[in-house]
Amino acid sequence: MDKLIKIHSLDNVMIVTADIQAGEHLHIRRTEYYFDKPVGIGHKVAAQFIESGGKIIKYGVPIGSATEDIQMGGHVHLHNMKSDYIPTYTYEKQYPGDANPSLTNQSINQVL
Amino acid sequence: MSHMQWQGYLRKDGRKGIRNYITVVYLVECAHHVAREITSRFKEHPVQLIGFAGCYPNAYADRVMNSLCTHPNVGAVLLISLGCESFDRKKLEENIRQSGRPVNSIVIQEAGGTRKAINDGVRWVDWCSGIIGNTMMVPMTVNDLVVGTVCGGSDATSGITANPAVGLAFNKLVANKGIAIFEETGEMIGLEEVMSSRAVNPQLAIELKKSVEKAARYYSAMGHGSFAPGNADGGLTTIEEKSMGAYCKSGDCQISGLIKPGDRPVQPGLYLMDVVPDGEPKFGFPNINDTVEIVEMISSGCHIILFTTGRGSVVGSAISPVIKICANPQTYRRMEEDMDINAGGILTGETTLRDTGEKIFEGILAVASGIPTCSEGLGHQEFMLSYKTFTPLGPGCLPV
Missing domain, CATH: 3.40.50.10860 (Leucine Dehydrogenase, chain A, domain 1)
Structure with missing residues (x-):
């Protein structure tokens, strides 16, 4: 069985379907992947080289961007990708002349 | 056929x-x-x-x-x-x-x-x-069928097995001129652009986006966060990714309309159901449990509900059969009698995403022809209807 599956044909990441141990080699469709660190089930692995700033594609759509170059087979997670999402509704309340725009709807990473 | x-x-x-x-x-x-x-x-x-x-x-x-x-x-x-x-x-x-x-x-x-x-x-x-x-x-065929989908008792496997498999079944259902309905706008935060780009026309695109923004506002008023540290442990990195895990049940065909509970689509296609009440939060949480969501989908005409679960929900429903698709192979082994389809086999190598999507589609046909689901066989007929407030649909939401 494949320990790495692609959910959508357009994806540039694969999903780990069973825990990968440190030092493990995997052969997926004639490509060899080597893992020097463990990668847990449900995590993402780059299916190709992803340039810094490039979109991470899963389910056929962008789910964020790479914050550094990611080699094929590299673990893709908090350390090398980020969300591109800024809620549009947080801006709706900031009318011209609004003296004290509410912060309550802003996401945590905008406030910190 | x-x-x-x-x-x-x-x-x-x-x-x-x-x-x-x-x-x-x-x-x-x-x-x-x-x-x-x-x-x-x-x-x-x-x-x-x-x-x-x-x-x-x-x-x-x-x-x-x-x-x-x-x-x-x-x-x-x-x-x-x-x-x-x-x-x-x-x-x-x-x-x-x-x-x-x-x-x-x-x-x-x-x-x-x-x-x-x-x-x-x-x-x-x-x-x-x-x-x-x-x-x-x-005689009845797929183009007489209305099928809805919800998830409940989700875990880290839901978004990589059962949910994308339902998406494949939905693609096939819509290709065969059936009607498919999905919901959970509260779990589509971060996907406003992705979803509105699938709208059949620009007017609908605006309405789709507004429905997610409404959900985001409603949930923040209820004090609900969207992304928890546990999500990251399970391999999820961004809110977009987490939302996609639920949203991928909708497959990737065009979205034909936006409905509210009780609105009934008549043209074949894929529809988003907006279940978040309009106006200021009045009666508490939009949906207090999975059954309320299932009942709303049935009120919009669903003959069958596809219910994905990782942790292992057992619910069925009054009026329309519920096909339970188990995302997690361990849960399936523990609760086999309650599960109609084992999507967890995708993780154990017993099956593939594509085959599971086919199996779900075949399951829809079997249940439509009269074969009871697990929950029907076990006598489940959960039902719940609560208080809500809705304003009528905006223009361009529901093609006739």
Whole structure:
């Protein structure tokens, strides 16, 4: 069985379907992947080289961007990708002349 | 493909049902016991219990109840009223009669109390069981079907097995001119652009986006976060990714419309159901449990619900069968009797995403042709209807 599956044909990441141990080699469709660190089930692995700033594609759509170059087979997670999402509704309340725009709807990473 | 056609129950409005239930309906909690007693005398018959607990009027509950009582899977209706509740029983009874279904009302205060009301009700259901078998049967195909999907008891496997597999089944359903409905706008935060780009026209794109923004506002007012540290442990990195895990149940075909509970799509295609109330939060959480969501989907005409679960939900539903698709292979092994389809096999290498999508589609056809789901076999018929407030749909939401 494949320990790495692609959910959508357009994806540039694969999903780990069973825990990968440190030092493990995997052969997926004639490509060899080597893992020097463990990668847990449900995590993402780059299916190709992803340039810094490039979109991470899963389910056929962008789910964020790479914050550094990611080699094929590299673990893709908090350390090398980020969300591109800024809620549009947080801006709706900031009318011209609004003296004290509410912060309550802003996401945590905008406030910190 | 002969298995793509089966016999369904023809209703006066032209819709076709895959089940033929006598539905006993209590119109206030005070009438619940009498309705339950009547239903319980018919355990081996297709007789089901639903109801609305509230004593105060609510336009949404009224609308949903009217839709449910005239649902194609319902063949006859018995209304149980205490007598002083505010539910508009006369209008509901008239609508059911207009729909060509046998209907009767029992008012407990007029019948002379609990025992007499139960006896009257049992007698009517008994009589009705005799005539309901005469309902005309006609050929039915995928393009007569409305199928909804929800997830409940999700875990880290839901978004990589069962949910994308349902998406594949939805693609095939829509390609075969069926109607597919998905929901959970509260779990689409971060996907406003992705989703609106699938809209059939620009007007709908705006409405789709607004529905997610409304959900985001509503949930933040309820004090709900979207992304928890546990999500990152499970391999999820961004809110977009987490949301996609639920949203991928919708597959990747064009979105034809946006509906609210009780609105009924008529054109084939994929529809988003907006279940988040309009206006300021008034009655608490949009949906307090999975059953409320299932009932709303059924009120919009769903014949079948595809329910994905990782942790292992056991629920079924009154009126429409629920096909449970288990995302997690360990859960499947533990709760096999409750699960119709094992999508967890994608993780163990027993099956693939593509084959599971096919299996779900085949499962829809099998259940539509009369084969009971696990939850039907186990006697599940959960039901719940609560208070909500909705404004009518915006322009361009529902093609006719």
